[in-house]
Amino acid sequence: xxxxxxxxxxxxxxxxxxxxxxxxxxxxxxxxxxEEAQIAQLExxxxxxxxxxxxxxFQQGDDRYDFYVVLAGKVAKVDGTEGAPRRIAVHGRGxxxxxxxxxxxxxxxxxxxxEEPGEVLVVPVDRLRAVVGGDPVxxxxxxxxxxxxxxxxxxxxxxxxxxxxxxxxxxxxxxxxAARNRVPHSLIDLDRDRAAESLLRxxxxxxxxxxxxxxxxxxxxxxxxxAELASRLGLRQPDTEERVRDLIVVGVGPAGxxxxxxxxSEGLDTVAVDAIATGGQAATSSRIENYLGFPSxxxxxxxxxxxxxxxxxxxxxxxxxxEAISLAEDRGNHVxxxxxxxxxxxRAVVIATGARYRRLEVPGLAQFxxxxxxxxxxxxxxxxxxxxxxxxxxGGNSAxxxxxxxxxxxxxxxxxxxxxxxxxDMSRYLASRIVSEPLVELHLHxxxxxxxGDAALREVxxxxxxxxxxxxxxxxxxxxxxxxxxxxxxxxxxxxxxxxGFILTGQDAGGCSEHEGRADxxxxxxxxxxxxxxxxxxxxxxxxxxxxxxxAVGEGAMAVRFVHxxxxxxxxxxxxxxxx
Numbered sequence: 001x002x003x004x005x006x007x008x009x010x011x012x013x014x015x016x017x018x019x020x021x022x023x024x025x026x027x028x029x030x031x032x033x034x035e036e037a038q039i040a041q042l043e044x045x046x047x048x049x050x051x052x053x054x055x056x057x058f059q060q061g062d063d064r065y066d067f068y069v070v071l072a073g074k075v076a077k078v079d080g081t082e083g084a085p086r087r088i089a090v091h092g093r094g095x096x097x098x099x100x101x102x103x104x105x106x107x108x109x110x111x112x113x114x115e116e117p118g119e120v121l122v123v124p125v126d127r128l129r130a131v132v133g134g135d136p137v138x139x140x141x142x143x144x145x146x147x148x149x150x151x152x153x154x155x156x157x158x159x160x161x162x163x164x165x166x167x168x169x170x171x172x173x174x175x176x177x178a179a180r181n182r183v184p185h186s187l188i189d190l191d192r193d194r195a196a197e198s199l200l201r202x203x204x205x206x207x208x209x210x211x212x213x214x215x216x217x218x219x220x221x222x223x224x225x226x227a228e229l230a231s232r233l234g235l236r237q238p239d240t241e242e243r244v245r246d247l248i249v250v251g252v253g254p255a256g257x258x259x260x261x262x263x264x265s266e267g268l269d270t271v272a273v274d275a276i277a278t279g280g281q282a283a284t285s286s287r288i289e290n291y292l293g294f295p296s297x298x299x300x301x302x303x304x305x306x307x308x309x310x311x312x313x314x315x316x317x318x319x320x321x322x323e324a325i326s327l328a329e330d331r332g333n334h335v336x337x338x339x340x341x342x343x344x345x346x347r348a349v350v351i352a353t354g355a356r357y358r359r360l361e362v363p364g365l366a367q368f369x370x371x372x373x374x375x376x377x378x379x380x381x382x383x384x385x386x387x388x389x390x391x392x393x394x395g396g397n398s399a400x401x402x403x404x405x406x407x408x409x410x411x412x413x414x415x416x417x418x419x420x421x422x423x424x425d426m427s428r429y430l431a432s433r434i435v436s437e438p439l440v441e442l443h444l445h446x447x448x449x450x451x452x453g454d455a456a457l458r459e460v461x462x463x464x465x466x467x468x469x470x471x472x473x474x475x476x477x478x479x480x481x482x483x484x485x486x487x488x489x490x491x492x493x494x495x496x497x498x499x500x501g502f503i504l505t506g507q508d509a510g511g512c513s514e515h516e517g518r519a520d521x522x523x524x525x526x527x528x529x530x531x532x533x534x535x536x537x538x539x540x541x542x543x544x545x546x547x548x549x550x551x552a553v554g555e556g557a558m559a560v561r562f563v564h565x566x567x568x569x570x571x572x573x574x575x576x577x578x579x580x
Contacts, residue, residue: 042131051118058111076090154182174224174226245270248349249273371455385409390413489501539552
C-alpha cells in the first residue's frame, strides 16, 4: 500500500477529519453505476481484491494504472498531492474509476484513495480496451463516461498545473497545447495570484525559469518545450526506426483520423502525426450540430477523442506534436521528415494537414494574440474571458457556433460579418438561431479597424464598409474565424498546388506540367491522388474540398481505398519486374 501525501498532511497539520462521505451525484452521466450482469462480464477480464482504509489505488502522475470497479466500500478521487487537495468525486458500489487518458496512454490526473474499506474489481487496461472495442453496449457506456469525465476535469481545472505569467508567450504556448489536447490543467498566474511566488519558492524555482509545468504534484518541468511536455503527458512520439510503414497519415483532423481508423482497421501498418493535436480545426468547435448520427450535436473535442481512441484500438500509432517539414522519395518509398530530425518511411502517404484561419490585417494584433485574441472557442478560451463582452469575427459556421457558445457565458457577443447576408456562408439553421439570440449583437457589412488595450484587449474599433463610420465595442477578447489558409507550405516544390496553395488531386494534379513524375506509372491518378503517385490528399488541405467535417471524414476513408489500389498495383509491378 502506498502512502498518500494528503493523508500525511492532515496528520501533520492536525487538520480535522472530513465529514462522512456521500457519493457524488451524477447529473451528466459521468459516473454511471454498472449492473450486476455488467460487473460479471468485466470480471471475466480481471480479478477481485479487498481494500484497506487510506490505500492508494493509483496516484496522480502514474504512467500506468488499472481500471477499477468498486464492489464494496467507497473510493475518493482527489486532485493535488500537497497543501489542501480537493475531492473531485466519491464512488461506491458499481461505479468505476479513471478517465479517457487511461485508454490513450496518458498519466493519471487524479489520485484514487480508499476512504471506506471494501473490495474492488481490477481490470488491466489492455483487457479494458478489448471490452470497449468488442462489446457495443458496455463498451459505449464506459467510453462515454470516461469522455464526460475528461470534460468535468477540464471544467474544474484539475490535473496539470502551469505556473507563469499569463502575458508570457511560453505560458500561452503551454496552455494552448494543453487545451488543444484536452489535458486538464490550471494556470497559477504570477501576475494575479499571490500564492504563485510562495509556490515557486517551495519548488526551488527562480522566476526566470518560468513558466513551469507541475505534474502529479511533484514533477516540475522548467519552461519545457512542447515536445518535452507532450512526452511526459503520454502523447507518444512515433517509432522512428527505419522500417517501412504501409501508410503515413500527416495531419490528424477529421480526414486524418478517418484515414488512420480505416487504414489500421483494414490491416495497414499505419502511423499518424500532427504538429499540434488530434481533431484539427473541428476540435476547436464547441458544438457540431449537423454531423450525421448526432441529432443533439457533439463537441469537436469529443468527436476527436472518440476518433483517437478508435484509431488506436485498431492499432494505428498517433503522435503529437510531430511536425512534418518535408516530403521526399527514397528507393520507391516516401519519406516524411519531422521537425525533430527524425523521418518516417512509407509505401503510401495521406496528407490531411487541413487549413488554419487567416490572421486579420489589423495593426497591433500580435500584441494580443494568445492572451486576448483567439482562433478557437473552447472551454479554455471561455474561462479566459472572465464574463466580459467579446467580439467574434467571421461569417461562416465556425463563427456562428462560437458566437452561440460564448453567449452562454459572456454578457454580450458582438458578431462582426464583412458582408450583408448572414446566410451566404452560414447554414440557415445556425443563422436563424443567431438572429433570435438576444445576447448576440450582429454587425453586418462591418470590419475590424483597430484594437485598443494595454496588456490585455479592452476595446475593438469596427468600421462600417459602406460609409466608413466607426464604432467602439467594449471587449475583453476577440475570436477570429475569417478565411482559410492551407497547411501546405512545407510541400512547395514537392506537389502540385493551386494558386491559393491547396493541394491539387486527380486529373487536376496529373495534368500539371511542373509535376510530370508519373512517366513510369501506367495509369491516371486516382481521384484523391496528388501529382506524386502514392501520395494522397484529403480534407480541407485539398483543392476543391467542401470544408465540412462530414466530407473530410468521407475523403479520409476514400483515400484509404485508393491507398489499397496503389499498393496492389505496386505489388503487381514489382512481381512483373522481378523485384519480388
